[in-house]
Amino acid sequence: MLDCTLREAAPRTHIHSPRSISAADNAVTIRTRKFLTNRLLNRKQMIVDVLHPGRPNVSHKELGDRLAKLYKSSEECIFTFGFRTAFGGGKSTGFALIYDSLDEAKKVEPKYRLIRHGIGAKGIISSKQRKERKNRAKKFRGTKKAKAATAGKK
């Protein structure tokens, strides 16, 4: 009797779906810790705790959207990285950097993170092609190397 009354009294805000129903229905909570405004690099940096019970971890894009809403900035200036899911699932911890503007971000952020955001160009990745390029450039000295590389590609 007591149990029933308690259950009725408690307000239900989230309905935790079992695994058969789509996992995206679950609520995702974002908490930030150790918030610090880094004036030297023109950014705000923080540790982000994401609670996502019942679903695998949250994508960078979704996190960026959420944080943009929280901190009133645009998604293009938010860079998230280093997310590790805790054992047992449901919680992951990572880092987020919110830049004042995209220009600042381009100056400061390392290339791989810009590429993840879609800003920078990747360059040649395959090792065979890289080696071929290097061997072509071995024949020349100085600025002629660059010319040789592009010429060789054609």
Added chain:
Amino acid sequence: MTPSKNDEEAEVFLDAVLGDHSAGSETENPELAKLIQADSPLLVKQIYSIVESMKSAKEKLMELQQRISSNSVPTSKGVSLLEIKLHGLLSYLTNLSFFILLKLHGQSTSELHPSVERLIEMRVILEKIKPMEVKLKYQIDKVLKAANDASNPSAEKNAQRNVSEFDLQNSGVSDPLQFKPNPLNLVGASTALDKNADQSREDGGVYRPPRIAPVKYSEEPKRRKGDLSASTRESLSKSRLFKDMRDTFDTSRPEQVTSHGTGYGVRELRDSKDEELAKIEEFELSNYQRLSATRDRNKREKAAMRKGGAAGIVDEMENLESDFLQMDALDRAVSFDNQERYGSSGSVLAKRNMRAESFFTGNDEPRKKGKFTDATELVTKVASGAAGKKTAYDKALRKASKPRHRTLGKK
């Protein structure tokens, strides 16, 4: 001023003030009227005090004026900072009195009157002078002291102390304007000077060291045979073997369960692996950088997993050697303790015989089982501080108080 006179004056004042207002305004602010009535005797008193202090100040001023006009007090080439301070204070006072006058006449002071600007300026200057004054304080004091000493004849002082002029010059006492630190100015320096002078005269200038008997220098308090070192004790408390032994044999003790994994434990209960993980975590969060697992860490983790480390099972055979070494130390300590208590053999039989004896002879002697026979004795002894008599410090005290050594050579 008698209080009754004050009240009369107050009444007169009140009439003067309240009589100005028309009947309408009086009804408008009865609170204001009340406030005025409450404050008026105080105001009258303060006005009288102002008048009195002004009278005394005037007298002093007249005196000073006379002295200046007769040129007995030099007013130029002094410390310029202090001059600024004086002029600043004067300007401040004049402007302040003007400001008070403005307020009395009821003029609004919301717009910045030039006198208020002056006030602010002077205030800032005075505040800036303060730290500079602090820095100059030492030198000013020195100059004053020099002036004072010059007035008193210092030759008298020297004669009293039998100190040569040369010594004084060296120490800097005779030249008060010398600003270097002077150790002789410390308290008690003068007395030390006298003592040395006396002694040197007696011995004829030869230094004779004081006569004290030599005492042996001991670096550490001597460790008893039966003592266990701190490291041994720590490792014993942590080792699993001894925990198990304690659980089986010392049944009077409450059972200890580790708080591992609950998040509430004392920091010492964390083992090395927890410490490592915590360190890594701390580094990662403070440096915004994830560390990847290194090769040897991975190897160790794999090896531990293979041994069944996933379930938290620790290989006891690994730590057995260290456990036995500790047990050896413990055994030595226990045997030494037994030897002390139950005679030179220190065996279990001796202990049993002793107990049997006391039982049959009915001696109610306190058994040497422990330092105290029971709890009440422990409490009373510890409270009275009697239990502390056996520490090394107390022993040393007793030794020192006993008259052991004679001074070499008779006096």
